[in-house]
Amino acid sequence: MPSIPKALTIAGTDPTGGAGIQADLKTFQELKSYGMSVITSVVAQNTTGVQDVQNMSSSMIKQQLESVMDDIPFQSFKTGMLANVPIMEAVYAELAQLDVPYVMDPVMVTTSGDTLVSEEARDYLREALLPLAAVVTPNIPEAEVLTGMTIQTADDMKQASQQIVHKYNAGAALVKGGHMQGKAVDFLYDGQTIHTFTAERIETSNTHGTGCTYSAAITAYLSQGYTLYDAVRLAKAFVTSAIRHSFSIGHGSGPTNHWASRMEEFN
């Protein structure tokens, strides 16, 4: 029997289950990769915002990573919330030598507008971790922080994707258009070609955790051996469906629906 694809997420938590580690694990499970997780921060948050944060120590993060790696190999991994430089250094120390695809979701601010990553950590993320990434998946504000550009048009998004690859040495950059008007268009630059992924914009405020779900889906597909292009194409379809069938639960921005493709089973 072929062995099950395994994927690891290194990220913060969301006790309401819509973003962070919880969204990642649900996505891995739905897409049939075995999911594993290293917790970087415990975040008290819900669909309305962030109430409190407790960051793990760098030694605890190193130990969690070693506990996984000493035992179970994985075929891809992603990072989400990395709150400060010591946490990033721990991730770097453990994973820099690893030869499996790394998907970086450069989480900085939540949908509700709360900051999750310190200012000085943004520089470390760009200088040390970005060159390790097979692909980085910034939304517009994150792409602006990474590049220093102001992004207002599709051309700006394309230019940002190229700059992230050429100037900061990421393997590829997927600049996401969730924060733009009109169709939901993302651009993937892989060092040679700019690929465009387009979906209809769904009229909803339930977009809590869309970025986590998208990058986790890319990670799951990469663990299964898909090319980056195909992983992004399939993940885009997955996240669009998850937004289309999102849940109006909670008092704020509701979560996406990770089992959208199986909705008929629940009718």
Ligand SMILES: Nc1ncnc2c1ncn2[C@@H]1O[C@H](COP(=O)(O)OP(=O)(O)OP(=O)(O)O)[C@@H](O)[C@H]1O
């Ligand atoms: N209303 C929408 N309708 C369709 N697709 C959307 C919508 N909003 C976002 N998307 C898509 O969802 C994916 C995630 O993009 P987005 O820019 O929302 O990420 P993000 O801001 O990092 O998410 P998060 O809310 O987790 O921080 C992208 O493919 C984007 O185009």
Ligand SMILES: Cc1ncc(CO)c(N)n1
């Ligand atoms: C832990 C965590 N990571 C990422 C996001 C971004 O959606 C969030 N809200 N919470």
